[in-house]
Amino acid sequence: xxxxxxxxxxxxxxxxxxxxxxxxxxxxxxxxxxxxxxxxxxxxxxxxxxxxxxxxxxxxxxxxxxxxxxxxxxxxxxxxxxxxxxxxxxxxxxxxxxxxxxxxxxxxxxxxxxxxxxxxxxxxxxxxxxxxxxxxxxxxxxxxxxxxxxxxxxxxxxxxxxxxxxxxxxxxxxxxxxxxxxxxxxxxxxxxxxxxxxxxxxxxxxxxxxxxxxxxxxxxxxxxxxxxxxxxxxxxxxxxxxxxxxxxxxxxxxxxxxxxxxxxxxxxxxxxxxxxxxxxxxxxxxxxxxxxxxxxxxxxxxxxxxxxxxxxxxxxxxxxxxxxxxxxxxxxxxxxxxxxxxxxxxxxxxxxxxxxxxxxxxxxxxxxxxxxxxxxxxxxxxxxxxxxxxxxxxxxxxxxxxxxxxxxxxxxxxxxxxxxxxxxxxxxxxxxxxxxxxxxxxxxxxxxxxxxxxxx
Numbered sequence: 001x002x003x004x005x006x007x008x009x010x011x012x013x014x015x016x017x018x019x020x021x022x023x024x025x026x027x028x029x030x031x032x033x034x035x036x037x038x039x040x041x042x043x044x045x046x047x048x049x050x051x052x053x054x055x056x057x058x059x060x061x062x063x064x065x066x067x068x069x070x071x072x073x074x075x076x077x078x079x080x081x082x083x084x085x086x087x088x089x090x091x092x093x094x095x096x097x098x099x100x101x102x103x104x105x106x107x108x109x110x111x112x113x114x115x116x117x118x119x120x121x122x123x124x125x126x127x128x129x130x131x132x133x134x135x136x137x138x139x140x141x142x143x144x145x146x147x148x149x150x151x152x153x154x155x156x157x158x159x160x161x162x163x164x165x166x167x168x169x170x171x172x173x174x175x176x177x178x179x180x181x182x183x184x185x186x187x188x189x190x191x192x193x194x195x196x197x198x199x200x201x202x203x204x205x206x207x208x209x210x211x212x213x214x215x216x217x218x219x220x221x222x223x224x225x226x227x228x229x230x231x232x233x234x235x236x237x238x239x240x241x242x243x244x245x246x247x248x249x250x251x252x253x254x255x256x257x258x259x260x261x262x263x264x265x266x267x268x269x270x271x272x273x274x275x276x277x278x279x280x281x282x283x284x285x286x287x288x289x290x291x292x293x294x295x296x297x298x299x300x301x302x303x304x305x306x307x308x309x310x311x312x313x314x315x316x317x318x319x320x321x322x323x324x325x326x327x328x329x330x331x332x333x334x335x336x337x338x339x340x341x342x343x344x345x346x347x348x349x350x351x352x353x354x355x356x357x358x359x360x361x362x363x364x365x366x367x368x369x370x371x372x373x374x375x376x377x378x379x380x381x382x383x384x385x386x387x388x389x390x391x392x393x394x395x396x397x398x399x400x401x402x403x404x405x406x407x408x409x410x411x412x413x414x415x416x417x418x419x420x421x422x423x424x425x426x427x428x429x430x431x432x433x434x435x436x437x438x439x440x441x442x443x444x445x446x447x448x449x450x451x452x453x454x455x456x
Contacts, residue, residue, distance in 0.1 A: 028342030029103045031351045032334060033253040034179045042266030044187035045180065045251045045331065047273050050081075051194040052328045053140055053321050054242050055278055056201060059285025059293035059300075061238040064231035066221055067286070073236060074282055077243045080424060082271050084401035087421075088248045089263035091404045096259065103253040104338070105246070105396070112404050122400070127339070129246045129392035130332045131371065132384070137329035139375040141167040144322040147298065151307060151315055161376035167326075168372025174326055175364040178351065180254045180334050183327070190327035191273060197320035198277040202284045204301055204309040204317065209288035213308055217290040233438035234386065236431060241389030242278070246396050247335060336367050377452050386442065390435035398428035 037045075062070035088108075095102055095111065102108045105126050110118030142164030149156050149163070177183055208214055221228055245251075248263075255262045285297045294300050298317065301309050337360075344359035378384070402421035411417040 025103075025347065026342040027345035027347040027356065028338035028340070029253075030347050031345060031356070032179050032338040032341055033103050033250060034181045035254060036181045036256050037184060037254040038256070039262035039265040040269070041181065041184040041187075042251060042255050042262055043269030044184055044191055045254065046085075046245070046266050046270035047194065048183075048187040048190040048324075048327050048331050049245050049247060049251070050243065050270060051191075051273050051277055052137075052242075053197070053296075053325055054136075054238075055194075055198070055281055056285075056297040056321075057238055057295055058242060058278060058282035059289060059297050060295050061235035061242075062282055062286040063289075063291045063293045064221060064228070064235040066219065069232070070235075070282065070286065073239050074278060077239050078271065078274060078278070080428075081243045081245070081397055082267060084398060084424070085245065085248050085267055086264060087401040087405040089252060089267075091401075091408045092249060092252050092263075093260060094408055102249055104335075105249045108249055108404060109400075112407050122396070125392050125396060126246055127335060129244070129388055129396065130335045132388040132392075133246075133332040134329050134336070134368075135371045135375050137325045137332070138164060138167055138171060138372055139379060141322055141325040141329070142375065143379075144318045144325065147302075148315060148318050148322070150305070151311060151318075154305065160379055164372060164376040164379075167322075168368060168375070171326065171329055171372070172365050172368045174330050175333055175337070175368050176361065177330065178360070180250065180331075183330060183334075186327050187331065190324050193320045193324040193327070194277060195273065197317050197324065198281050200313060200317040200320065201297055202280050204313055205284035205288035205297070207309050207313070208301070209284075214288070215292065217288070218292070219286075219290045222291055230438045230441055233431070233435045234442060237386050237390040237394070237435040237439055240394045240398065240431075240435070241386070243274075244389060244393030244397050246393060247332070248397075248401075250334060250338070333364075333367065337364060340364070340367065384443065387436060387439035390432055390439050394428055394432035394435060399425045399432070 058074070061073075065073060091108065091112075092102055095108075100111060102111065106118040106123035108118075109122035113122075142160055145163035145167060146158070146160050149158060174186075177186070209217075221231070223231060251266075252259065252263050255266075281297065285293055285300075289297075289300050292300070298314070298321070301307060301314050301317075307314050340363040341356075341360060344363055345356040349355045402424045405411075406418060406421050411421075413419075
């Protein structure tokens with residue numbers, strides 16, 4: 001069968017509800033992962049899932065690494081993830097041509113590594129990473145809302161958890177968008193927003209760094225040898241989490257046939273935005289604040305409750321950040337939606353039949369309510385998210401793609417590709433272990449300051 005006819009047949013099967021293994025698609029794959037998008041839509045989804053407000057933490061990572069190591073890690077992160085995401089795409093296209101189109105990360109692991117790996121490792125880790133990202137987005141959005149409130153009303157007494165709950169209610173509405181493909185316009189707006197707040201943040205750094213109020217800058221790495229070593233691995237975990245995605249197969253599943261080459265185009269669009277935002281924010285932020293860079297760059301724009309850049313600039317930066325967080329949260333909610341819809345909906349009925357709409361409404365509302373409750377109760381979730389990033393994003397996005405590629409294509413052990421992939425697996429698996437230990441250590445050190453519903 002020729003490529004064109006195979007692609008037409010693949011599209012017909014997806015529309016009919018048959019997957020290429022000869023089994024019926026469950027409701028999660030059929031309704032949430034609809035294959036209707038173009039490469040541009042793919043680029044929008046990729047950009048929203050990668051270029052998110054955690055990039056404002058890059059100057060903080062540089063504070064533990066310094067200029068040379070920071071820039072090196074940033075370049076390596078970009079190169080390895082772009083390469084790894086293309087490896088996953090190649091593997092997906094190969095298996096689809098063999099009559100086994102994979103729509104989910106756990107499907108790939110089950111077919112390539114065996115059912116145990118898909119069910120007990122890849123599936124749970126992906127779910128943990130994605131749901132952790134949803135909780136983190138809701139918490140960050142609450143903090144942005146509180147920052148806007150305090151700028152407009154200095155000395156205000158409304159607690160953080162109130163803003164988290166307000167954003168959670170908004171997310172309950174946004175979560176009802178039925179499929180990943182239905183987010184394409186939301187994610188186009190998200191792409192514009194990430195560029196907007198990044199450029200605003202850079203402008204704030206330049207303004208502050210060149211003003212008379214600029215503090216003396218120190219680029220030395222502080223702390224004793226023990227703290228510096230753990231600081232390096234914490235910084236690597238921050239950078240890895242910033243580049244993290246974890247849902248490449250699900251994004252490629254939204255692309256309409258023919259799929260060949262569309263993911264590469266989408267990744268190219270995404271990484272133009274990645275390079276533009278990540279490097280400008282990291283370099284300008286570290287240049288302006290040195291080793292005093294805080295966990296998020298926006299915190300450096302306020303000193304003792306006083307805004308040190310033009311107030312309007314900080315306001316619109318916080319607003320752009322807040323709006324994009326809603327798009328990022330709903331993107332990372334898709335794997336949860338797909339799992340719940342697979343359990344609760346019936347593919348024999350139409351997507352918008354009452355039989356499927358009611359469980360969809362209730363399950364998605366419950367998922368957002370739970371994540372909002374966790375975000376409100378545990379405002380120190382950032383420490384735990386570092387652990388999730390080290391334990392989840394590093395293996396999923398750096399190591400696993402190379403394993404999938406080597407097992408699928410079996411490149412020659414005398415060739416460069418095999419040893420490059422093997423080196424990536426070994427190095428980033430080791431980094432995942434060490435960074436996880438460093439993240440646990442940070443949780444232990446900060447444990448005394450933890451308080452439920454804290455107003456941070």
